């Protein structure tokens with residue numbers, strides 16, 4: 001059989017750290033970083049005799065996430081202990097939710113080649129993060145840092161509805177943007193506040209049963225997720241094509257070698273000996289409570305998209321791309337407010353800025369300049385201070401320094417030449433140096449004009465006002 005006879009099946013378990021000020025069961029700060037073991041107290045260090053108290057904000061944020069992803073919100077929910085032993089988990093159990101998660105049966109809509117597709121969510125539950133092991137960083141051996149222990153997480157579990165690495169990426173991007181819009185997580189993948197366990201299996205096209213899956217844990221960049229899925233699919237197909245069987249196991253993706261490695265057999269729910277946490281009370285939510293959160297939900301990407309088409313007259317495609325990231329979309333709105341030219345802002349963001357982001361492998365939130373800078377760039381072109389061509393160089397510079405475009409062009413001497421005398425001087429120089437083209441133009445070859453203008457541009461290193469050049473050439477040549 002060939003590769004195209006197989007169907008890829010993917011399900012993601014996404015962990016998002018919630019941006020509450022304090023941890024889920026104590027009042028320690030959730031702030032990232034800090035000296036090891038300075039954001040800790042007896043509760044999150046699991047001292048005997050301490051008792052957890054559930055942070056109400058965590059429930060609120062999780063319900064927000066559930067409502068924004070079309071979930072049903074459970075009126076009746078609880079916390080369970082998930083028992084396992086690992087040195088970064090001080091209690092030797094994680095407080096999570098087992099059979100009564102806060103949110104169930106939602107969906108997230110993505111776009112693929114065939115249009116829109118719903119990826120169903122099984123559930124969203126709340127749980128606490130574990131600490132962090134620092135291997136060999138402070139001499140030999142591993143030391144544990146509990147600053148992250150007890151930071152609230154939501155785990156968003158998708159149904160195995162995803163059918164390619166590309167769909168997995170779209171789904172994750174959409175989910176990330178929703179969480180950013182509703183401001184429940186900063187979703188900084190580099191800091192691990194958004195990470196995904198990626199479950200992958202293959203099956204013959206037309207099969208009704210799913211194949212055995214493997215799971216890659218804690219993936220935290222779009223690029224490695226896509227690469228890991230592509231690699232893992234090829235590996236599984238190879239195994240099956242060679243008469244082998246896929247083992248259900250947990251794999252580790254290695255970015256350097258671009259391969260997956262076996263870590264351990266996959267554990268089952270029974271291995272965790274889940275049971276209700278007797279130290280915490282059940283969670284009961286009233287209709288009013290849920291309604292209130294629903295009413296106060298901020299604008300989501302979908303409605304922002306519709307607004308962009310109506311208010312700014314953007315195409316659906318533009319609106320879609322801009323609203324895909326809250327950061328990008330805020331940059332668009334901010335710059336538009338200042339320069340009043342939504343089409344130009346959208347064009348710059350979607351073409352030149354997007355190209356640079358792609359080349360540098362950056363996410364929109366890593367754009368080093370703000371709305372004022374982008375707006376000024378556009379205004380400078382409108383006023384004729386710089387040409388579009390120079391503006392592209394200015395943009396490159398804006399990615400290097402946080403300076404305003406006006407400052408950059410002053411420093412580099414990139415101001416467009418719009419002085420009639422200076423333009424005329426160049427035009428005359430080019431005319432006298434290109435007798436053949438001048439003759440061509442005069443004998444009716446319009447094209448020769450383009451060449452002459454090009455020469456003048458070269459002469460001024462792109463700084464001459466192209467419109468003025470054109471007019472001046474015509475004037476001189478027609479004399």
Ligand code: ADP
Nearest residue numbers: 009010011012158159160199200201210211213
């Ligand atoms: P856990 O991994 O914690 O044991 P589940 O068994 O509920 O939890 O599955 C977790 C994830 O694995 C879900 O996102 C689900 O969609 C996905 N999944 C389950 N079966 C498969 C499969 N055969 N192929 C790919 N993904 C799968």
Ligand code: ZN
Nearest residue numbers: 026028041044
């Ligand atoms: Zn604490």
Ligand code: MG
Nearest residue numbers: 013197199215
């Ligand atoms: Mg799993």
